[in-house]
Amino acid sequence: MKVFEKKIWLATPTMHGDEMKYITEAYETNWMSTVGQNINEVERIAAEKAEMKYAVALSSCTAALHLCVKAAGERLYGKPAISHGALEGKRVFCSDMTFDATLNPVVYEGGIPVFIDTEKESWNMDPVALEKAFEIYPDVKLVVCAELYGFLGKIDVIKQICEKHGALLIEDAAEAMGAALNGKQCGSFGDYSAISYNGNKIITGSSGGCLLTNDIEVANKARKWSTQARENAPWYQHEEVGYNYRMSNVVAGVVRGQYPYLEEHIAQKKAIYDRYCEGFKDLPVQMNPIIDNSQPNYWLSAMIIDKDYMCKQVRDDSTALYIPEKGKTCPTQILETLAACNAEGRPIWKPMHMQPMYRMHEFITQTGSGRAKTNAYIAGGVGDVGADIFDRGLCLPSDNKMTAEEQDKVIEIVRSCF
Numbered sequence: 001m002k003v004f005e006k007k008i009w010l011a012t013p014t015m016h017g018d019e020m021k022y023i024t025e026a027y028e029t030n031w032m033s034t035v036g037q038n039i040n041e042v043e044r045i046a047a048e049k050a051e052m053k054y055a056v057a058l059s060s061c062t063a064a065l066h067l068c069v070k071a072a073g074e075r076l077y078g079k080p081a082i083s084h085g086a087l088e089g090k091r092v093f094c095s096d097m098t099f100d101a102t103l104n105p106v107v108y109e110g111g112i113p114v115f116i117d118t119e120k121e122s123w124n125m126d127p128v129a130l131e132k133a134f135e136i137y138p139d140v141k142l143v144v145c146a147e148l149y150g151f152l153g154k155i156d157v158i159k160q161i162c163e164k165h166g167a168l169l170i171e172d173a174a175e176a177m178g179a180a181l182n183g184k185q186c187g188s189f190g191d192y193s194a195i196s197y198n199g200n201k202i203i204t205g206s207s208g209g210c211l212l213t214n215d216i217e218v219a220n221k222a223r224k225w226s227t228q229a230r231e232n233a234p235w236y237q238h239e240e241v242g243y244n245y246r247m248s249n250v251v252a253g254v255v256r257g258q259y260p261y262l263e264e265h266i267a268q269k270k271a272i273y274d275r276y277c278e279g280f281k282d283l284p285v286q287m288n289p290i291i292d293n294s295q296p297n298y299w300l301s302a303m304i305i306d307k308d309y310m311c312k313q314v315r316d317d318s319t320a321l322y323i324p325e326k327g328k329t330c331p332t333q334i335l336e337t338l339a340a341c342n343a344e345g346r347p348i349w350k351p352m353h354m355q356p357m358y359r360m361h362e363f364i365t366q367t368g369s370g371r372a373k374t375n376a377y378i379a380g381g382v383g384d385v386g387a388d389i390f391d392r393g394l395c396l397p398s399d400n401k402m403t404a405e406e407q408d409k410v411i412e413i414v415r416s417c418f
């Protein structure tokens with residue numbers, strides 16, 4: 001049933017030519033290291049686009065998040081002993097329905113993630129659940145919040161809640177570059193924020209990321225930490241642990257060449273989203289929600305199936321089964337059907353509180369706290385919005401090089417599953 005000769009991807013890099021010019025420039029001038037004009041330009045452009053004073057170019061967004069967490073930990077709790085993390089034993093409120101890279105760095109630094117449930121209206125961190133979390137743990141001083149698929153939650157409200165409780169906010173804007181809320185750019189809400197140039201993001205450097213902040217001391221520290229934390233001395237002098245996290249000037253050439261096309265990519269992603277909305281308007285499904293005054297970057301189009309139109313679907317830790325039923329479907333059936341036609345979809349991020357690694361961690365919903373639970377227990381669980389969206393949702397092929405005709409076929413395939 002291979003419908004597409006050429007595979008339809010979820011999201012792939014889209015190059016324009018300028019990237020090669022800047023890579024070549026790096027090559028010809030021999031700035032083939034982690035120093036050079038491309039890096040300087042990426043930092044200037046990234047800060048300007050995200051409306052933050054400083055950007056530090058790094059090898060990945062995960063590295064950026066790590067340095068955000070380390071900076072926050074040291075500001076909140078002081079410099080840790082050499083073999084300790086900056087958040088040793090401290091609880092940190094984290095987005096639950098996200099990529100695990102959002103909060104892995106919390107664990108690198110010895111912190112304990114406490115997961116905050118997702119809000120129905122936005123599919124992002126629920127401010128009501130976050131308030132509940134501060135009620136239960138008033139001494140928590142750090143929140144790590146991700147924006148999902150380039151569609152916004154109430155990050156402004158989350159920021160206010162953090163300020164009210166004297167907590168710092170780290171914004172993981174990896175998926176949301178170029179998106180805005182009330183005209184304010186994603187990446188500018190956090191005390192420290194991170195963006196990603198990973199290969200499938202809205203623009204790419206093949207890899208890479210930036211830490212964003214208005215605090216010059218943090219920017220300087222991040223730059224130092226990312227280059228093995230050398231002190232200013234004639235020899236290799238070290239007072240603290242460092243990392244090899246700096247962006248390469250070659251990668252920076254790709255990023256530099258991509259930035260002028262950010263708006264074009266957003267327009268293409270929006271056209272894809274709009275076409276799905278139109279193609280599914282009479283189906284019992286809902287596309288990614290767009291909240292008032294928000295301007296998504298439409299990175300990944302995703303949908304959830306209405307409860308009454310879900311066929312039976314069961315997932316354990318590695319497999320998924322479903323029972324086909326006329327007029328009904330489920331993410332597993334749609335993803336398998338797309339794959340059989342040579343098109344790539346993806347499940348919604350499996351919530352962190354459902355991950356085996358975090359089974360003993362706390363998970364806080366609007367109605368209170370509980371231990372994270374196993375998959376089987378959660379099915380039909382009350383007040384667990386993330387588990388429900390994971391159960392009924394999926395990401396659709398959202399590659400900006402997909403043609404309208406190809407997308408029409410994708411829409412037809414999804415419709416055929418009902």
Ligand SMILES: *Cc1c(COP(=O)(O)O)cnc(C)c1O
Nearest residue numbers: 060061062099101102174196198
């Ligand atoms: C992609 C992604 C990251 C990690 O970005 P890298 O640059 O690959 O390290 C972090 N958080 C979220 C939400 C992401 O989607």
